[in-house]
Amino acid sequence: MRARPAEVALSAGVLALGIGAAAVTSTLPAEGGYAGIGPNFFPALVSGGLIVLGCWLAVEAFTGGWRRREEKTDRFSAAPFLWVSAALFAHMALIGVAGFVVAGTVLFTGVARGFGSTRLLRDAAIGLALALAIYFFFTALLNVNLPAGWMRSLT
Amino acid sequence: MDALTHLIQGFGVALQPMNLLWGFVGVTLGTFVGVLPGVGPALTVAMLLPLTVKLDPTGALIMFAGIYYGAMFGGSTTTILLNTPGESASIATALEGNRMARAGRAGPALATAAIGSFVAGTLATILLTLVAPLIVDLALKFGPAEYFALMVFAFITVSAVLGASTVRGLTSLFLGLLLGLAGIDSQTGQARFAFGVPELLDGIDVVVMAVGLFAVGEALYMAAYASSSSETVQRVSGSLWMSKEDWKRSLPAWLRATAIGFPFGTIPAGGSEIPTFLSYATEKKLSRHPHEFGRGAIEGVAGPEAANNAAATGVLVPLLTLGIPTSATAAILLGAFQNYGLQPGPTLFQSQANLVWGLIASLYVGNVMLLILNLPLIGIWVKVLSIPKPLLYGGILVFSTLGAYSLHQSWVDLVTLYVFGLLGFAMRRWDIPVGPAVIGLILGPLAETQFRRALSISQGDASVFITQPISASLLALTLLLAVGPWAYRRIRT
Numbered sequence: 001m002r003a004r005p006a007e008v009a010l011s012a013g014v015l016a017l018g019i020g021a022a023a024v025t026s027t028l029p030a031e032g033g034y035a036g037i038g039p040n041f042f043p044a045l046v047s048g049g050l051i052v053l054g055c056w057l058a059v060e061a062f063t064g065g066w067r068r069r070e071e072k073t074d075r076f077s078a079a080p081f082l083w084v085s086a087a088l089f090a091h092m093a094l095i096g097v098a099g100f101v102v103a104g105t106v107l108f109t110g111v112a113r114g115f116g117s118t119r120l121l122r123d124a125a126i127g128l129a130l131a132l133a134i135y136f137f138f139t140a141l142l143n144v145n146l147p148a149g150w151m152r153s154l155t
Numbered sequence: 156m157d158a159l160t161h162l163i164q165g166f167g168v169a170l171q172p173m174n175l176l177w178g179f180v181g182v183t184l185g186t187f188v189g190v191l192p193g194v195g196p197a198l199t200v201a202m203l204l205p206l207t208v209k210l211d212p213t214g215a216l217i218m219f220a221g222i223y224y225g226a227m228f229g230g231s232t233t234t235i236l237l238n239t240p241g242e243s244a245s246i247a248t249a250l251e252g253n254r255m256a257r258a259g260r261a262g263p264a265l266a267t268a269a270i271g272s273f274v275a276g277t278l279a280t281i282l283l284t285l286v287a288p289l290i291v292d293l294a295l296k297f298g299p300a301e302y303f304a305l306m307v308f309a310f311i312t313v314s315a316v317l318g319a320s321t322v323r324g325l326t327s328l329f330l331g332l333l334l335g336l337a338g339i340d341s342q343t344g345q346a347r348f349a350f351g352v353p354e355l356l357d358g359i360d361v362v363v364m365a366v367g368l369f370a371v372g373e374a375l376y377m378a379a380y381a382s383s384s385s386e387t388v389q390r391v392s393g394s395l396w397m398s399k400e401d402w403k404r405s406l407p408a409w410l411r412a413t414a415i416g417f418p419f420g421t422i423p424a425g426g427s428e429i430p431t432f433l434s435y436a437t438e439k440k441l442s443r444h445p446h447e448f449g450r451g452a453i454e455g456v457a458g459p460e461a462a463n464n465a466a467a468t469g470v471l472v473p474l475l476t477l478g479i480p481t482s483a484t485a486a487i488l489l490g491a492f493q494n495y496g497l498q499p500g501p502t503l504f505q506s507q508a509n510l511v512w513g514l515i516a517s518l519y520v521g522n523v524m525l526l527i528l529n530l531p532l533i534g535i536w537v538k539v540l541s542i543p544k545p546l547l548y549g550g551i552l553v554f555s556t557l558g559a560y561s562l563h564q565s566w567v568d569l570v571t572l573y574v575f576g577l578l579g580f581a582m583r584r585w586d587i588p589v590g591p592a593v594i595g596l597i598l599g600p601l602a603e604t605q606f607r608r609a610l611s612i613s614q615g616d617a618s619v620f621i622t623q624p625i626s627a628s629l630l631a632l633t634l635l636l637a638v639g640p641w642a643y644r645r646i647r648t
Contacts, residue, residue, distance in 0.1 A: 010581065014326055014330075017330075017333070021348075024347075028347060029343075029345060032343075032607070033611065034610075035607045035608075035611040035615055036610060036615025039340040039342065039343050039345040042332075042599075042603045042606070043347060043348070046332045046336060046599075047333075049325070050326075050329050050330075053322060053325055053326045053329060057322055060322065066322075066323065067320055068319040068320050069585070074380050074381075075380075077378075077380070078379075080378035080379060081375055084374055084375055084378045084548075084552075085573075087552070088371070088552070088573050088576070091556055092566045092569040093566075095556075095569070096566055104556075107549070107553055109549070111548050111552050112546060114378045114545075114548075115377075115548055117543075117545035123546070123549065130550060130553060134553070134554070138205075138561075142206065142209050144205065144561055145564065146557075146561070
């Protein structure tokens with residue numbers, strides 16, 4: 001039977017993570033007082049576990065695929081995935097500079113676009129209303145600070 | 156009786172006007188968010204966590220209990236009317252509930268789910284009230300070695316024994332354990348896996364992880380694979396009331412389901428997936444109308460829904476008395492406790508008796524509120540269900556990012572959130588369970604602390620884990636559960 005490339009790649013990823021974690025662990029001190037084990041003991045255990053699991057997953061992937069897994073055949077549509085991702089990145093970049101309300105509106109509109117909405121103005125209006133509502137609810141009622149951005153001049 | 160005195164004190168706390176208000180806000184918000192398609196109880200609790208940051212611990216935890224129960228109620232509405240189970244525990248309900256709705260019997264289906272949840276939730280809370288003090292007495296005798304053994308037991312049952320694949324369950328668990336290592340080592344102050352990023356020194360927050368895996372991961376997944384599909388919301392027409400016949404068929408199902416659900420919730424068996432299916436199978440077998448199963452049998456809704464709620468209450472037993480979360484939702488609730496510097500466990504029953512018993516009393520109150528609130532507001536929940544996907548996911552992500560950002564007011568947490576989103580996407584696509592990772596993140600550091608404490612006490616002698624009887628039996632049981640099924644298959648073939 002053919003090995004499934006995605007499963008092989010993910011198995012390799014788990015293995016690599018284990019090896020990376022082991023490399024970081026080797027820089028940690030080992031002395032541990034009364035317990036006889038230091039802050040590096042658990043990391044070593046976890047790294048070792050991940051390495052074993054990565055190998056185990058790889059063996060399954062090469063010998064007929066991961067066990068008891070439903071084969072999913074629906075196609076990956078890249079555009080919606082990228083829209084949602086782009087909206088999240090725009091939000092990260094904007095929130096500190098332009099404030100919560102602007103970033104939230106952009107995020108909302110971008111995600112809606114990713115899910116196939118074509119009425120951008122309507123989405124932006126709803127997103128703005130939602131972001132404003134959350135902003136005032138959190139800052140006025142819950143005393144949680146959110147970046148004001150352009151709204152600083154209003155208050 | 157001791158438990159009764161404490162409970163009465165607890166009601167004194169839970170019935171204070173402010174706490175009643177927080178409970179009410181909790182059940183309402185929990186139901187509202189829980190109704191949203193694709194939002195399960197774990198995500199509901201994680202998304203609403205930031206709302207409570209400025210509350211006092213008692214008010215916040217009472218609100219959380221409300222959110223937890225509300226999310227369960229809301230989820231059943233979604234399952235019955237939309238046939239998209241938000242979580243695996245709702246699959247059994249979907250089998251019959253959605254059929255009933257399609258046959259124009261949405262009203263009785265919703266009613267039996269709501270009343271059944273109330274009956275099971277209340278009975279299970281009574282059981283919790285009676286059982287918790289007994290476990291607390293036992294747990295007070297536990298030392299670090301016993302706790303560590305108990306945690307290992309929980310790790311193995313939630314990851315390796317349950318679920319489709321042992322190796323994928325363990326992979327998820329170890330991912331969680333690795334992520335749990337990030338931050339300052341509580342024993343020595345050594346920074347580990349922080350890579351000089353200040354946000355990582357605090358450790359990875361369970362909210363960022365849960366919201367990333369569940370909300371961002373789900374949004375990316377739905378966008379990539381199902382952005383244009385749509386389901387039809389079943390109309391609620393006719394009476395909401397159950398007929399005499401419906402009552403007669405529902406009542407035994409509720410009671411049997413409570414008996415099945417509660418014990419399953421208390422053991423680390425990964426929450427309510429197994430008891431709901433067990434209850435479904437039981438009802439199907441005992442029913443006088445077996446031919447109706449698959450076409451909308453009311454027992455098939457009453458049983459699993461009641462089992463789900465009884466198990467959800469059962470989960471609170473190990474969480475409150477031992478500090479051990481046995482489901483992803485419970486792990487997030489534990490995170491909420493930790494935000495207030497509280498560590499659930501036997502000592503909390505002594506040091507914070509008012510808080511713990513107030514919380515337990517609020518469970519009774521919350522169940523009543525939900526029963527009163529749910530059915531009359533059904534029209535609103537139907538409208539919530541009809542929110543189109545683009546707006547629904549837009550809203551979910553605005554709220555999710557808010558929770559992550561408000562931790563440190565830093566975009567670094569948003570990057571972490573997105574990385575967890577990608578991870579959640581991959582885990583969903585390749586059938587790697589998410590629950591063990593969440594439990595690993597929150598329980599891993601606690602297990603490490605207990606392990607090192609046990610060794611400190613024994614001066615580095617590792618045999619403590621097998622010379623203490625409780626610890627040894629727990630570890631032996633764990634080994635049996637982990638290796639047993641595999642050995643059994645080997646011997647048979």
